[in-house]
Amino acid sequence: MNRHALSLRLPLRVLAVLTALAIGFLSWTGTASAHGSVVDPASRNYGCWQRWGSDFQNPIMQTQDPMCWQAWQTDTNAMWNWNGLYRENVAGNHRGAVPDGQLCSGGLTGDGRYRAMDTPGAWRTTNVGSSFRVRLHDQALHGADYLQVYVTRQGFNPATQRLRWSDLELITTTGRFAPSSYMEVNVNAPGRRGHHVVYTIWQASHMDQSYYICSDVNFV
Template structure:
């Protein structure tokens, strides 16, 4: 078959266009940028990490509304609450957490990120992770920030996460740590006796690299 210069040029242009489109599409995928990585509690899964884990690759599935209504309402409110599950933090708090995070806004870190995470504060049937009275909080530190400390709180018996927003008075401090060197996985052992049913585990992670603090709500079921 004779060589066709025109055919060769068309083939090269087709490949270039496809490569350009691929690059654009990759740029649109919210979780593709490693520079945006920070971290969160992955077990028991934080509210927005759990949503991303279950629906990040299946977000167009209408079953989300029926099977996971709290993730659905978060998705409808601001899709970035799910995509940016590792960016729920505030800066320049100076250690005065209660001054910066008012009651009713603990799960959104005081409406941080221009209110991106406000749906995390909404009470309702959030999916839970089954735990015993002794369990381990596993924080994934994607950016290797390390920690000046972690503080782990659990809601008091009688608090109902399906009907009430979380306030500081609803929490009991059950775990506190010293410094962690930068590592991918930070672990805290917690004992929370006398609890049954649906509770919130509230983790405060003070990163070491800056005055940057993460405020993380995880729903658990004490069985």
């Protein structure tokens, strides 16, 4: 049986999934050499990729994980390229480069690819205490000039509000990290309960490349 005849016998949904997986895989492998993200507590797009990357067309996502659903519908490449949410040549002026309301998309970086990350709603959270660890996966071993970790102030509501700089408290700024697969930062953010956003800025060392990463947590 020739390839064309075989493809006609496959269900259309299977063909669609295989095609999208192939496109996403090519996109992911093409960018992996220069990227990374916070994997614990998982960034918004990394978490969506982790939970649904092999089943991203499953309609059950719409009810079980609605924020990931809207993200996959908006731009699948935001999840395939979970490791590419950065801007170049910011020169440390993060507030000037990333406007209020666009913090989770890095100022609509990548031609707006990550814009769904800015959407308020019931993002899946990771349970944490007042002291916890932020773990960043540095795929390309760039190292860091520094990491800055912010946490939203009590009273901010990620379900209804877009993130602004004034909603954040700077918890820590680290020193340099030598190239390594993972970088870890201990965070102490007392006086918080419920759903909050951890906002991590990773200033990579290999060039002026700044990553902007939103992770959702639930203080218990």
